[in-house]
Amino acid sequence: xxxxxxxxxxxxxxxxxxxxxxxxxxxxxxxxxxxxxxxxxxxxxxxxxxxxxxxxxxxxxxxxxxxxxxxxxxxxxxxxxxxxxxxxxxxxxxxxxxxxxxxxxxxxxxxxxxxxxxxxxxxxxxxxxxxxxxxxxxxxxxxxxxxxxxxxxxxxxxxxxxxxxxxxxxxxxxxxxxxxxxxxxxxxxxxxxxxxxxxxxxxxxxxxxxxxxxxxxxxxxxxxxxxxxxxxxxxxxxxxxxxxxxxxxxxxxxxxxxxxxxxxxxxxxxxx
Amino acid sequence: xxxxxxxxxxxxxxxxxxxxxxxxxxxxxxxxxxxxxxxxxxxxxxxxxxxxxxxxxxxxxxxxxxxxxxxxxxxxxxxxxxxxxxxxxxxxxxxxxxxxxxxxxxxxxxxxxxxxxxxxxxxxxxxxxxxxxxxxxxxxxxxxxxxxxxxxxxxxxxxxxxxxxxxxxxxxxxxxxxxxxxxxxxxxxxxxxxxxxxxxxxxxxxxxxxxxxxxxxxxxxxxxxxxxxxxxxxxxxxxxxxxxxxxxxxxxxxxxxxxxxxxxxxxxxxxxxxxxxxxxxxxxxxxxxxxxxxxxxxxxxxxxxxxxxxxxxxxxxxxxxxxxxxxxxxxxxxxxxxxxxxxxxxxxxxxxxxxxxxxxxxxxxx
Numbered sequence: 001x002x003x004x005x006x007x008x009x010x011x012x013x014x015x016x017x018x019x020x021x022x023x024x025x026x027x028x029x030x031x032x033x034x035x036x037x038x039x040x041x042x043x044x045x046x047x048x049x050x051x052x053x054x055x056x057x058x059x060x061x062x063x064x065x066x067x068x069x070x071x072x073x074x075x076x077x078x079x080x081x082x083x084x085x086x087x088x089x090x091x092x093x094x095x096x097x098x099x100x101x102x103x104x105x106x107x108x109x110x111x112x113x114x115x116x117x118x119x120x121x122x123x124x125x126x127x128x129x130x131x132x133x134x135x136x137x138x139x140x141x142x143x144x145x146x147x148x149x150x151x152x153x154x155x156x157x158x159x160x161x162x163x164x165x166x167x168x169x170x171x172x173x174x175x176x177x178x179x180x181x182x183x184x185x186x187x188x189x190x191x192x193x194x195x196x197x198x199x200x201x202x203x204x205x206x207x208x209x210x211x212x213x214x215x216x217x218x219x220x221x222x223x224x225x226x227x228x229x230x231x232x233x234x235x236x237x238x239x240x241x242x243x244x245x246x247x248x249x250x251x252x253x254x255x256x257x258x259x260x261x262x263x264x265x266x267x268x269x270x271x272x
Numbered sequence: 273x274x275x276x277x278x279x280x281x282x283x284x285x286x287x288x289x290x291x292x293x294x295x296x297x298x299x300x301x302x303x304x305x306x307x308x309x310x311x312x313x314x315x316x317x318x319x320x321x322x323x324x325x326x327x328x329x330x331x332x333x334x335x336x337x338x339x340x341x342x343x344x345x346x347x348x349x350x351x352x353x354x355x356x357x358x359x360x361x362x363x364x365x366x367x368x369x370x371x372x373x374x375x376x377x378x379x380x381x382x383x384x385x386x387x388x389x390x391x392x393x394x395x396x397x398x399x400x401x402x403x404x405x406x407x408x409x410x411x412x413x414x415x416x417x418x419x420x421x422x423x424x425x426x427x428x429x430x431x432x433x434x435x436x437x438x439x440x441x442x443x444x445x446x447x448x449x450x451x452x453x454x455x456x457x458x459x460x461x462x463x464x465x466x467x468x469x470x471x472x473x474x475x476x477x478x479x480x481x482x483x484x485x486x487x488x489x490x491x492x493x494x495x496x497x498x499x500x501x502x503x504x505x506x507x508x509x510x511x512x513x514x515x516x517x518x519x520x521x522x523x524x525x526x527x528x529x530x531x532x533x534x535x536x537x538x539x540x541x542x543x544x545x546x547x548x549x550x551x552x553x554x555x556x557x558x559x560x561x562x563x564x565x566x567x568x569x570x571x572x573x574x575x576x577x578x579x580x581x582x583x584x585x586x587x588x589x590x591x592x593x594x595x596x597x598x599x600x601x602x603x604x605x606x607x608x609x610x611x612x613x614x615x616x617x618x619x620x621x622x623x624x625x626x627x628x629x630x631x632x633x634x635x636x637x638x
Contacts, residue, residue, distance in 0.1 A: 073538075074534055092540065094539065100531060104534070106532065106550060106554070108556075117535075117539060118539040121540055
């Protein structure tokens, strides 16, 4: 049973537990300020299926990034809980890979070394050449076969983000978290990287949660688009099921009869 | 792309040799030749202007001093003695020259004298060693101490002593300041524990540092007749100069980009790996900025400390020449001044090149 059938067959919003990868339950985030507590997120509930691609849109400052970094374990949870495969998370871990908005590569390392940094942690018993093979495999996947030994500081922004993608996939996470990874790129490069991302994702079949500001990107990549209400006390406003066949191409998606309907729903939500 | 390659080459070659290396590589186009010729021309012109001002300035001072001397003799000893004084001064005789700022020419002559003197002393030393060779062998066979040359050091020896002292002090500063800086930077707790110490001792003057080190080393050397001036001076130099490195290292370590720390957390790097793979490399540029300041401070305080410690370096040389008051003492002091300045400049350039080599961000090094 693949993701789209589960989504279609589930009507009351309760997924079969064995199919759930990530479960956010009554999630709450409070920042104490001198003027009293500031509640960013409250009563946030979301279940994400195995092998599902979720995109999250919402206004700037509504708490999308806070939510994502809580899932990553980089931000304390004030209330409720987050479970990966039924187990509550405590802090960050290699089961959740992150691609940050800025590539965040170590500029003094080569692209290979940057990818190896994580691979060493996840495969401590692999030999050096095995680790190299893993890192090189993913760098090839993102089209950097000619840049293994280039310093990260010598790469363009787009190429750096490719390394970021390779680094995240190379640690074989169960969940991939992406915080507006293409926000800083020009639209051409962005399109290229979307294609690369979706291609690897198709192969690896891991769960992905991605924040984006780009409505087209959100529809093109996602099985479901999650719309968050504006903060404070942000929660899930509405969820849009995107029922397109996979693998998708940009052309078929744009020509699909439902496309403009989906797009209108998202824009209507954002404009209110 | 071509520009990138040039950029990389510049980064790797020693920066202060850049103008020379580019000339040798024949990379300059005609316009660039003209531009660099212009720049060189302006530099030479300003050097010339400086020398001219210096020359006339020193002449004016010389005349003022000479006139004062002649008038004084006139008042105290009468016209005949004054006339004799005037004749003596303008004949250029050594024992009645006015004591004032030397002219560029005199300084140049002193420099040559000092270098010639070096070869005399060197030959002397060699002759002495040859003469004592057999005796020393015999002494060594008996397990006794060799007889070494104890004549005065030449100017070159003095410069070398100073450089040796400054490097020993710099090394000491590095070995103390970098590890402590890292530890302080990593732990806010230790930072507050150490902070009072840094704030209080950072502004202490070189002279006081010297006195402190002297108190301690003197006691440690009790019963040991060997010369401890070198030890005292390099430790004082190191302690004086290490603060810039300490503060910069702590700051570099404490202010590592939050993104890098997040990456380390997500990848679950261990503490050891986090420090050596991420925190240290990313704070290297700041550490080297600190080391560069440390080296230039070390060179600056060295002169004062050598003077106090009676260590046979440039500081002592300058002071002794001043006390000496011989005819060419003033010009020797000026020679020392230029040597100090030029060596300081070279040390700074070397550190700058190293700093730019370790810096991963091209715009960062200044």
